[in-house]
Amino acid sequence: MWTTIFIVIYSLLTIVIVLSIILHGAKPTKSLAWIMAIFALPVGGIFLYLVIGRNRRKRKLIRLKKDLFNKLPKPNTEQVNLFNGRYKKLMTLNYKNSHFPPTAHNKLHLLKDGKTTFDSIFNALEQATLQIHIQYYIFEEGELADRLMALFKKKIDEGIAIRMIYDGIGSFTLSKNYLKKLLDIGVEVYSFLPFKFGRYFYSLNYRNHRKIIVVDGKVAFTGGINISDKYLKGQVGLGKWHDMHLRLEGPAATQLDQVFMTDWYLVSTQLLQPLQHLYNQLPMNSSELVQIVAGGPDDDFPVLEQTYFSIINKAKEYLYITNPYIIPGQALIQALQTAALSGVDVRLLVSENADNKVVSWSVHSYFEMFLKSGIRIFLFPDGFLHSKIIVSDDTITSIGTANLDDRSFEQNYEVNAIIYNKDFAKILKADFLNDCAVSNELLYSDFIKRPWGKKLKEGVGKVLSPLF
Incomplete structure (x- = not known):
């Protein structure tokens, strides 16, 4: 009898959650993945979804x-x-999202x-x-x-x-x-x-x-x-x-x-x-x-992702990014590759050492497609580089807390300062180039020869990246 009651309750709960995913899921790929996980992992799939899978933009933490x-x-x-x-x-985008003018x-x-x-x-x-x-x-x-x-x-x-x-x-x-x-x-x-x-x-x-x-x-x-x-x-x-x-x-x-x-x-x-x-x-x-941009999971849109996307698309001469966790979604991948293929000098500065091995595998899993499109990648060898910096065209800089990953865009409360100032941008540019000078540049011809074992680890990291 108790088994029957459990099955009925579990089945009803599953139906409700699946309907909720269909109605409120933010991305089709993630929605499908969660539906498959719920059916493939009885009880465990529902538990994981309730803890880390729900679309918080539909259930605001700060309703007022x-x-x-x-x-x-x-x-x-x-x-x-x-x-x-x-x-x-x-500026208008940031103001509408964060309510702060420059x-x-x-x-x-x-x-x-x-x-x-x-x-x-x-x-x-x-x-x-x-x-x-x-x-x-x-x-x-x-x-x-x-x-x-x-x-x-x-x-x-x-x-x-x-x-x-x-x-x-x-x-x-x-x-x-x-x-x-x-x-x-x-x-x-x-x-x-x-x-x-x-x-x-x-x-x-x-x-x-x-x-x-x-x-x-x-x-x-x-x-x-x-x-x-x-x-x-x-x-x-x-x-x-x-x-x-x-x-x-x-x-x-x-x-x-x-x-x-x-x-x-x-x-x-x-x-x-x-x-x-x-x-x-x-x-x-x-x-x-200066314009302060604050975003979180209860905002209507992924505020910091839209900010980064706009900065990337506005780049004409160069785009320099320092970040320890570059695990971008498809929109940012396309934006970065489009900029590089269009002749913009796009460079990524990433820590060679990692504070989390699995996350590092995920970051490295994007390197091949970046290098192939002409994006230059530098690995900083001294300790752990944790900065979150973007500087472009001697005109704009972003400094803050947001990484280039879905966790910062979808799940974390973050804040960045966007600085529209030539002198300040030149200071950040010089600092970036100095760090690149002491870093190890990856070359596409060498990177594609990496061992099969590394490629496997990168694949695992990429699959697990939505959990980071």
């Missing part, structure tokens, strides 16, 4: 997101008038690798007079975390409000003891979608990959660097972690603060009030045009 943005400060006339020039369409009067400072970045971060935190907002995907205990704890205690004693968000999976090793100390000294701290059964269990695959610090609403940091000692000491078996970060002052910093506020609203249900009196305070001698 637009209402929240409506309560935040609106762009002024000067900002709206910045929608012009070569990248007018990209802003002028920003001051930017490029930060390369851990020591330079954390020296700048701690200097800014020491100067805080009102509040500190801090948000990281990975927050690991160690010397950096201890330094932050001591600084937080000092600033709270001065009356500074400190709010912190950490990702429930990315910072899974963060101990209860450390969190208790943060709470005891007065830090308001929340986990983003922690691992637990119930509501958040079904959102296990949707992570907050953003790295944001905002001090007093006017000085901000974002990029690829997490709170981890491996950025200072390296990692056993992998070596030094190399990464790029960005310090921003001006309206773009305020936009990053608004991104933090939306995430704070999700984790705490508290609607923070912007520091209105700071919105008109602009840094002196600054001219960088």
Whole structure:
């Protein structure tokens, strides 16, 4: 009797899920794969689909997101008038997706690798007079975390409000003891979608990959660097972690603060009030045009994928990309190949060493088709290269948290700074070429001769890439 009841319930559940996939599936290939998995793997297929397969764009985590943005400060006339020039369409696209217009009067400072970045971060935190907002995907205990704890205690004693968000999976090793100390000294701290059964269990695959610090609403940091000692000491078996970060002052910093506020609203249900009196305070001698682009699985469209796609398609002379996880979908593959075949100098800079072997196989599985179309690929040999950079035509740069893969486009909450500035682009271009000069370039004639075993591993990695 119980067996019959189980079969009936399971059959009904299967029918409901399959209908849901047919109605709401984002991509036909993925929909078909999930339907086959559900029928091929009884119970297990349904479980995997519920955990990592559902189309979150149809079930928004932040249902009141637009209402929240409506309560935040609106762009002024000067900002709206910045929608012009070569990248007018990209600016409009980003504004419609992320609600942030491009802003002028920003001051930017490029930060390369851990020591330079954390020296700048701690200097800014020491100067805080009102509040500190801090948000990281990975927050690991160690010397950096201890330094932050001591600084937080000092600033709270001065009356500074400190709010912190950490990702429930990315910072899974963060101990209860450390969190208790943060709470005891007065830090308001929340986990983003922690691992637990119930509501958040079904959102296990949707992570907050953003790295944001905002001090007093006017000085901000974002990029690829997490709170981890491996950025200072390296990692056993992998070596030094190399990464790029960005310090921003001006309206773009305020936009990053608004991104933090939306995430704070999700984790705490508290609607923070912007520091209105700071919105008109602009840094002196600054001219960088910046637009913040934030995307997540509950947006209507894959925001960062559309941004990258547009930058690639606008490239005329060169397109240089640094990223550790280049596992693109078909649209970006076609865009990259089309650019290269059209005569654009397309180069990819990827870490030769990998923090995840299977992911590395997947990345390498695209190399042959890239090389065949004329895309140049350089493998950076020193430690692990974790930067997420795009620079093109001495005119536009993207620095942020989003990788070139479906996880960043479909499943993670990400944020990038798009910089429309020639001088800044030239700085990134020079840095990219310097890194290429010490890297190993792959040649198509050599790569196609790789052993059969490597090709098999790459095939396995490609098949498993939707799970990364």
